[in-house]
Amino acid sequence: MRLDILEKADKISPTMKTYKIGVVWQVYGYVEVEADSLTEAVLIAEDAPLPDNGEYIQGSFEVDHDGFVEEV
Secondary structure, three states: OOHHHHHHHHOOOOOOEEEEEEEOOOOEOOOOOOOOOHHHHHHHHHHHHHHHHHOOOOOOOOOOOOOOEOOO
């Protein structure tokens, strides 16, 4: 269907819908682990829970264009 036809239809009968759009962003934080070496500490940190001291990485927010979109 052509876009101009849809735009005309929206002007005649405008309807607002709600969509759930996937988004991603990055956070930088620290985890404290006990280990006998740096190598072991890194291995333990890979399985650690997400830290609660994270800081948003500026400019990292984006829409997940390959992700799930749902009309609600």
